[in-house]
Amino acid sequence: MVNGSVGSWRTFVSITLVRAVPLTFTGLAVALAFRAGVWNIGAEGQLYAGAICAVAAGLSLAWMPGLVLVPIVLGASAFGGAVWAAVPTVMRVRFGVGEVITTLLMNYVGIHLAGYMVHGPLQEARGVFPQSEAIPAAARLPSLLPGTRLHLGFAVAVILAIAMAILMRRSRLGFQIRALGASPEVARVSGRIRTTRVLAITFLASGAIAGLAGGVQVSGVTYTLLESFSPGWGYTAIAVALLAGLDPIGVIVTGVLFGAMQAGAGAMQRDAGIPQVWVGVVEALVILAVLGLDRVRRARLTERAP
Amino acid sequence: MSQIEMVFFLEASVRLGIPLALAALGETITQRSGVINIGLEGSIIAGALGGAMGALAFESAGVGVVAGALAGLAVALVFAAFAVGLGVDQIITGTAVTIGGLGLTGAIYQASFGVTGTALSLPTLAPLDIPLLSQIPVIGSPLFGQAPTAYLAYLLAPALWYFLYRTAPGLELRAVGEAPDAAQAAGVRVLRVRFLATLFGGALAGIAGAHLSLAHAGTFAEGMSAGKGFIAIAVVALGRWNPALVLFAALFFGGTSALQFFLQALGLDVPYQLFLAFPYVLTLAALAGWMGSSRAPASLALPWERK
Numbered sequence: 001m002v003n004g005s006v007g008s009w010r011t012f013v014s015i016t017l018v019r020a021v022p023l024t025f026t027g028l029a030v031a032l033a034f035r036a037g038v039w040n041i042g043a044e045g046q047l048y049a050g051a052i053c054a055v056a057a058g059l060s061l062a063w064m065p066g067l068v069l070v071p072i073v074l075g076a077s078a079f080g081g082a083v084w085a086a087v088p089t090v091m092r093v094r095f096g097v098g099e100v101i102t103t104l105l106m107n108y109v110g111i112h113l114a115g116y117m118v119h120g121p122l123q124e125a126r127g128v129f130p131q132s133e134a135i136p137a138a139a140r141l142p143s144l145l146p147g148t149r150l151h152l153g154f155a156v157a158v159i160l161a162i163a164m165a166i167l168m169r170r171s172r173l174g175f176q177i178r179a180l181g182a183s184p185e186v187a188r189v190s191g192r193i194r195t196t197r198v199l200a201i202t203f204l205a206s207g208a209i210a211g212l213a214g215g216v217q218v219s220g221v222t223y224t225l226l227e228s229f230s231p232g233w234g235y236t237a238i239a240v241a242l243l244a245g246l247d248p249i250g251v252i253v254t255g256v257l258f259g260a261m262q263a264g265a266g267a268m269q270r271d272a273g274i275p276q277v278w279v280g281v282v283e284a285l286v287i288l289a290v291l292g293l294d295r296v297r298r299a300r301l302t303e304r305a306p
Numbered sequence: 307m308s309q310i311e312m313v314f315f316l317e318a319s320v321r322l323g324i325p326l327a328l329a330a331l332g333e334t335i336t337q338r339s340g341v342i343n344i345g346l347e348g349s350i351i352a353g354a355l356g357g358a359m360g361a362l363a364f365e366s367a368g369v370g371v372v373a374g375a376l377a378g379l380a381v382a383l384v385f386a387a388f389a390v391g392l393g394v395d396q397i398i399t400g401t402a403v404t405i406g407g408l409g410l411t412g413a414i415y416q417a418s419f420g421v422t423g424t425a426l427s428l429p430t431l432a433p434l435d436i437p438l439l440s441q442i443p444v445i446g447s448p449l450f451g452q453a454p455t456a457y458l459a460y461l462l463a464p465a466l467w468y469f470l471y472r473t474a475p476g477l478e479l480r481a482v483g484e485a486p487d488a489a490q491a492a493g494v495r496v497l498r499v500r501f502l503a504t505l506f507g508g509a510l511a512g513i514a515g516a517h518l519s520l521a522h523a524g525t526f527a528e529g530m531s532a533g534k535g536f537i538a539i540a541v542v543a544l545g546r547w548n549p550a551l552v553l554f555a556a557l558f559f560g561g562t563s564a565l566q567f568f569l570q571a572l573g574l575d576v577p578y579q580l581f582l583a584f585p586y587v588l589t590l591a592a593l594a595g596w597m598g599s600s601r602a603p604a605s606l607a608l609p610w611e612r613k
Contacts, residue, residue: 039397041344087590095594098602100344100397101543102593104536105586112583119577238401277416277528280409287402288384291394 011263014149016223016250020259022047024157027240028164029081033206035168035246037181042088042103043210044234045110046081050211051218054079054115055225058135058218059122066138073139074156074215081211082204084110089203092130095197099203106261107234115227121212122225132225141220151220157252160209164248177202210234231262239283254274258283309381309444313352315561316448317567321522323560324452325350326512327459329538330545331466332510337542339503340483340605344400345385347535348407349378353515354410358428358526360516361416367431371455371516378512381407386504393609404535412528431455431521447478451523455513459553462510466549476607479503483603486610488593496610511535540589544596547603560590 026043033040057076061069088102115130117123122132141151168174176198179187187193213233218225240258244250265279329346336343343349353374360373381403389399419426434457436450470476482499483487490496514534519526542561545552566581 041401091590091594097543097593098603100342100607101540102590104344105540105590106532108533108536108586109583109590112579112586115582116577116579119579212310232405235401235405238398239405242398277409277412280405281413282409284402284406284409287398287405288388291399291402292392293390295392295394 010148012260013145015263016256016260017150017154018259019262020256021151021153021157021220022213022230023215023236023240023262024154024252024255024260025216026210026233026237027105027255028157028161028248029206029210029213030237031241031244031246031248031251032164032177032209032240033202033203036177036199036202036214037184038103038203038206039098039100040088040103040203040206040210041100041236041238042085043213043237044205044230044232045103045107046084046210047214047217047230048110048114049080049084049214050077050227051080051214051229052114052122053211053218054215054218055117055132055135058139059133062136062139064138065142066142069136069138070141070219073219074212077211077215077218078208079211081214082110084211085203085207089200092203093200106232111228116227118225118227124224130227134223135219135245136222139219140223141216147223151216153216153220156212156216157255160212161248161252168248173198173201189210210237216269236283237261239287242287308478311568311571313444313448315564316445317451318567319557319561320448320452320564321458321560323557324456324459325517325522325534326541326559327463327553327556328455328514328517329511330505330541330556331459331533331549332507332514333538333542334545334547334552335466335470335479336507337548337606338483338603339479339500340486340603340608340610341386341390341500341504342396342400342539343382343385343389343504343507344397344536344539344605345381345403345407346507346511346538347384347401347404347531347533349381349511350515350518350535350538351379351407351411351529351531352381353484353512354519354530355415355515355526356512357516358426358519359442361429361520362426365429367429367520369426370429371431374516375509375512378515379509382505382508383398383510385508386501389609390500390504393611395554396607396609408513408529408531415526415528422485426525428520428526430524431517436613455517455521458513459556461552463549469550482521483605487603487613490612497612511538514538521601528548535591537586538592543602544589544592546596558592559585559589 029043054073054077056074061072084106087106088099091097091102092099117131118130124131141153144150144152144154176193178194179193179282180198188195222229236258240254241251244254261279316585329350333346356377357370357374361367361370385399385403388394389396431453433451434454440446440450478494479499482494482496486496518530541555545555562585566578568583
C-alpha cells in the first residue's frame with residue numbers, strides 16, 4: 001500500500017496527488033456548506049453537473065485559444081455545480097424541504113444525466129463507446145510538474161483553499177457564514193444577518209466548488225466525459241471535510257491523505273488482492289472516530305465548566 | 307394501454323415499490339422519534355447480503371429474511387450507538403454508516419465468494435397468491451400475487467398508523483420526536499425510545515434488503531441497494547411521516563420507476579438513462595408541490611441529552 005501511494009516521489013505525485021484533487025475540491029465544498037449548517041450531501045451530483053458543462057463548453061468552443069478556453073471550461077463546471085445546488089436551495093428556501101433529501105435525490109439525477117449525455121447528445125461521433133469526444137488540447141489543464149501526471153488543478157485547489165480560509169476568517173461574509181452555522185436562531189434574531197441570503201450564497205458557492213471538481217477532473221485527467229467516472233468522491237468528501245475540522249487548509253492535507261488511501265488501495269488490489277472495498281470501511285471508521293473523539297472532548301469541556 | 311400491459315405495469319410498480327415501502331415504514335417510526343437515519347442504505351445492503359448468506363446456509367428464503375433483518379438491525383445499532391447514545395451529528399453518522407456498510411458488505415462478499423463475483427443462485431422468495439383477492443381483475447395479481455414480504459408492508463402500514471395515533475406508546479414516541487424535554491418531564495425515557503425506534507427502522511430496512519436479494523434478483527451484487535435507502539428517506543417526507551401515506555408514496559415511486567420499462571416497451575426513441583432519472587425528478591417535484599402544509603417532527607435530527 002505504501003509503495004502504491006508514496007513509494008517513490010513520482011508515484012506520489014502522479015497517483016496520490018492526482019487522486020487528491022477531486023477529493024480536495026469536493027472536501028472544500030462540503031466544508032463550506034457544513035460551516036454554515038447547510039447539509040449539502042449533493043457534492044456527487046454537483047460534480048457530475050460540473051463535468052457535463054465543462055465537456056460541453058470545451059467541445060463547443062474548441063476554436064478558442066487555451067489561455068481563454070481553460071478558464072471558460074472551469075467556469076462552466078462551476079456554473080453547472082451551482083445550478084445543481086440551486087434546486088435544493090430553492091426547495092429549502094421556498095418550499096421548506098430539507099436539503100438532505102433533495103441533495104441526495106439530485107445526485108441520482110446528475111449521475112443519470114451524465115449517463116444520458118454519453119449515450120445521447122455528447123456521445124463520440126462513431127456512437128460506439130459510452131463517452132464523449134475528447135476535449136481539444138486547448139481546453140486541457142497543463143501539467144504542473146513536467147514528467148508527472150499532476151495537472152494545474154492541484155494548484156487551483158490549493159489557491160482556492162487559501163482564499164477560502166482568508167474569506168472565512170477575515171471577511172464579513174465569512175463571519176456571517178460561521179454565525180449562521182453556529183446558531184441559526186441567534187443569527188436570525190440578531191437582525192444583522194440576512195440568513196436566507198447567506199444560506200443561498202453559501203449553498204450555491206458550495207455547489208460551484210463541487211462542480212469545479214468535475215471540471216478539473218475532465219480537463220486535467222480524463223479529457224472526456226465518462227459514465228460514472230466518480231468512485232463516490234462527493235461522499236468521501238464528507239470524511240475529508242470532517243477530518244479536517246471543516247478547515248480549508250486542513251482539507252488539502254486530508255484530501256491528500258484520502259487520495260493516498262485510494263491510490264494505495266488500488267495498488268494493494270493489484271499486488272496483494274486486498275479489495276478496494278475496504279477503503280469504504282476505513283473512511284467510515286475515520287468519520288466515526290472523529291465524531292466520537294470530538295464528543296469526548298466536548299464532554300470534558302462541559303465538566304470543567306462550573 | 308391494453309389490459310395486459312396495465313397488469314404488467316402495475317405488477318412492476320408494486321414490485322419496485324415494496325422494498326422502498328418496507329424501508330420507509332421503518333424510517334417513518336425512526337424519524338417520528340426525532341432521529342433521521344441516513345444510514346438506512348447501509349442497513350439495506352447489509353440486509354441484502356445477510357439475507358443471501360442466511361438463505362444459502364439454511365437453504366431457506368425464510369431464514370434469509372430473518373438473517374436480513376438481523377443484519378440491518380446490527381448496522382442500525384452502530385448508527386444508534388453514535389447518533390443516539392453519544393448524541394453526535396445524525397447526518398454525518400448516517401453517511402459514515404452508509405459508506406461503511408457498502409464497503410463492508412463488498413469486502414465480506416468478495417472474501418466469501420471471490421472477487422470475480424460468480425452470480426450466486428439463492429433460494430428465492432416465491433410469489434404467494436392470496437386466494438380470491440389475486441383473482442380480482444387488473445389489480446388482483448399485481449397487488450396480491452407478490453412475495454410474502456409485500457404483505458408484510460401492507461399489514462405494517464395500518465398497524466403502524468394505529469400504533470402511532472391510537473396507542474399510548476405511539477403517543478410517547480411522537481412526543482419524543484416533537485418535544486423531547488417535555489416527554490422526559492412526563493416520564494418518558496427519551497433515549498430508550500429513540501434507540502428502539504432506530505433499531506426497528508434498521509430491521510425493516512434489513513428485510514427490504516433481503517427482499518432485494520431473495521425476491522427480486524435471486525442473487526447478491528455489490529452495491530445492489532443502489533440508493534434505495536436514500537429514496538426511502540425521500541418517500542418518508544413524501545408520505546408526510548404518516549405510515550398509511552408512506553405506503554402509497556412508496557408505490558408511487560415504484561410506479562414512476564416502472565414507467566421506464568413500459569415506455570421502453572412502447573419503443574420510444576429516448577435513451578433509457580433519462581427514464582432512470584425520471585423518478586428522482588418527479589419525487590423532487592412532488593416534494594416541492596406537496597410539502598407546503600406538512601412539516602417534519604420538530605426535533606428531527608437534533609441530538610438530545612438527558613438533563
